[in-house]
Amino acid sequence: MMKDDQTAFETALFAHAAAIEVLLRQILDAPLLSGEIARPERLMAAMRHGVLNGGKRLRPFLVMESAALFSADGEPALRIAAALECVHCYSLIHDDLPAMDDDDLRRGQPTVHKAFDEATAILAGDALLTLAFDIVADEATVLPAERRAALVLALARAAGAGGMVGGQTLDLEAERKRPDEAGIIRLQAMKTGALIRFACEAGAIVAGAPAADRERLAEFGSAIGLAFQLADDLLDLTADEKRMGKATKKDAAAGKATLAALNGPDWTREQLHGLIDQAHALLEPYGEQAALLKAAATFVATRNS
Amino acid sequence: MMKDDQTAFETALFAHAAAIEVLLRQILDAPLLSGEIARPERLMAAMRHGVLNGGKRLRPFLVMESAALFSADGEPALRIAAALECVHCYSLIHDDLPAMDDDDLRRGQPTVHKAFDEATAILAGDALLTLAFDIVADEATVLPAERRAALVLALARAAGAGGMVGGQTLDLEAERKRPDEAGIIRLQAMKTGALIRFACEAGAIVAGAPAADRERLAEFGSAIGLAFQLADDLLDLTADEKRMGKATKKDAAAGKATLAALNGPDWTREQLHGLIDQAHALLEPYGEQAALLKAAATFVATRNS
Structure with missing residues (x-):
């Protein structure tokens, strides 16, 4: 990726993350909405702990930049991006x-059930998932009802039993x-891929883009979703190699085979380059407008942390 | 309640429950929907276990009969009723x-985490909550997008941090x-009341009824939601009295005060009669069409199991 593109991408990622953080805090601190009776403070505190955690906010970035491809107004995309981040954070909780997974720490902080308790963590996750659909369906998104309903449906499909x-x-x-290789690919397309695919497709829905563009953006999302997971697995693999002086295939030994562990780092890097090419090709029709999304694809596939 | 009304109510409750059971099974057995990748069988089995459990299906009944007040088509109401039941069942799981609550049994069957495992129970609950919004937003409800979005929003508010x-x-x-009495009332209006209120309001939304009717049905829902809880508490209280030969106030002793335990059975019965009158008065404008809903209010407040 060109150095300029990379800098522009990092700047945009940072700026979008800041905007999302502000909006999420605003939503979680909001006075009671119509239909709400009371918001128990302990529950809200647990939700804030799980959401306002300094994440990179990659999924929100993808929603906003996908919408920007079609020159959509930024405010609706920002709200849909916030909803998606609520779903992502609920799934982590x-x-x-x-x-x-029984994890005590996330991003160096106690996980929600450690900072609060298990029951509160279960309920905070439930409430965040519910809140996501609240945000999408709300007229405050300033989207026609048809698009709000389409977004609810696409999000539910991506997050539900047939997705995440x-x-x-x-x-x-x-x-x-x-699972065999096909099984691993399917598992990852569901567990991490589905929400990333939704992120990109959502931008097109927010913008009211034609079905062909919506499908193209969804395919772009699938490609970078797979790249995201492969890059993750590669990092695990090479971290192990560095630490142990050889390929330990730790994940595979632990019973969780990854494509990277099965096929080795060279194969994985080749796959990642192929996915970058595929992702970039899908964005060709959008020309210069797609520079940031292209840089995002490169970043996802080549990140080293 | 007139004996005829009671018989008609029980017949309708039974018929609606059967229709809901068929639709829920159909939804949970459906082939993959657009946007879904695969449905893991263990997850689907846990969802079925939690949903297809022979419940009375009171909330679905309320959706369907509230919609029927406005002569709404039955099919959309049935689908919204199924979605609401998914939310109710996820909350039980x-x-x-x-x-x-750490319960091993529900309706004489092992709870989902007993029949499967804890992780699967958490995920089955998550998937059912997500599925509920899928059902509501889907064009298969044959409702205009405006109503589907309004239903998603009202359901999210009823089920989320400010509700259930x-x-x-x-x-x-x-x-x-x-909590003091006001605190108990608020707790119950949220924990059990909010979904029952939504059930009644949802019928009006499905039917596209004017805002005043929607508000009236929501108030009816609040009244019977409170009656539902008071009747439950009264059953606990009198069961204790019978068993122990005196008012043991078991719930209160266990740290969970109920209004019935605080104020005694006579006060509670008086309140229940007041709530029946209030609920019936709210339905006056609908005349004979509201006979089944009126009978439902009486049933909820006077049930002895």
Whole structure:
């Protein structure tokens, strides 16, 4: 990627993250909305802890830049991006629970069930998932009802039993069931891919773009979703190699095979370059307007942290 | 309540429950929908276990009969009723978890985390909540997008931090915090009241009824939601009295005060009669069309199981 593009991408990612952080805080600090009775402070504090955590906010960036491709107004895209981040953060809160991955720390901070308790973490996750649909359906997005309903539906499909939550189930089973390569690809397309795909597709829906563009953006999302996971696996693999002086295939040994561990770092890097090319090709029709999204694809596939 | 009305109500409740059961099974057995990648069988089995449990399906009944007040087509109301039941059942699955109420049995069957495992129960609950919004937003409801978006929003408000999930949080805190009467009323209006209120309001939204009717039905829902809880508390209280030969105020002793335990059975019965009158008065404008809903109000307030 050109150095200028990279700088522009990092600047935009940072700026969007700041805007999302402000909006999420505003939503979580809002006075009672019509239909609400009271917001228990402990629950709200747990939700804030899980959401306002200094993440990179990659998914929100993808929503906003996908919408910008079609010169859509930024405010609706920002709200949909915030909703998507609520879904992402709820999934992390539930994933960290003792019954799931049992993690005590996330980004150097205690996980929600550690900072509060398990029951509060379960409920905070539930409330964030619910809040996401509240945000999308609300007239405050300043989108026609048709688009709000389409976004609710696409988000529910990406997050539900046939998407992210289904992928989490497959991931839990993977330790026992040892999926083959096709199984791993499907698992990852669901667990991490579905929300990234939605992020890109959502921009097109927000903008009211034609169905062909919506499909093109969704495909772009699928490509970088897969690249995101491969890059993650590659980082694990090479970190192990560095630490141990050889390929330990730690994930594979732990029962969770990754494509990178199965096929090695060289194959993985080749795949990643192919995915960057594919992602960039999908954005060709949008010319210069797509420079930031192209840089995002390169960043996702080549990041080293 | 007139004996005929009671018979008609029980017949209708049974018929609606059967229709809901068929639709829920159909939805949970459906082939992959657009946007879905795969539905892991273990997850789907856990969702079915939590949903297809032979419940009375009171909330779906309220949606369908509220819609029928305005002569709305039955099919959209049935789908919204199914979505609401998914939300109700997800809340029971999460409520039963060891970190929450830690219940092994529900309706004589193992709870979802007992029949499967905790992780699967958490994910099945998450997937059912997500599915509810999928159902509401889907064009298959045959409702205009404006109504689908309004229903998503009202459901999210009823189920979220300012409604049901907030009420569950308050309920967990009640053991330590000992809320006063106003606190108990608020807790119950959120934990059990909000979804029942939504059920009645949803019928009016499905039918595209004017705002005044929507508000009237919501108030009717609030009245019977409170009656539902008071009747529940009264059953606990009198069961204790019968068993122990005196008012044991078991719930109060366990740290969870109820209005019935605080004020005694006579006061509670008086309140329940007042709520029946209030609920019936709210339905006066609808004349004979409201006979089944009136009978439902009486049933909710006077049930003895």
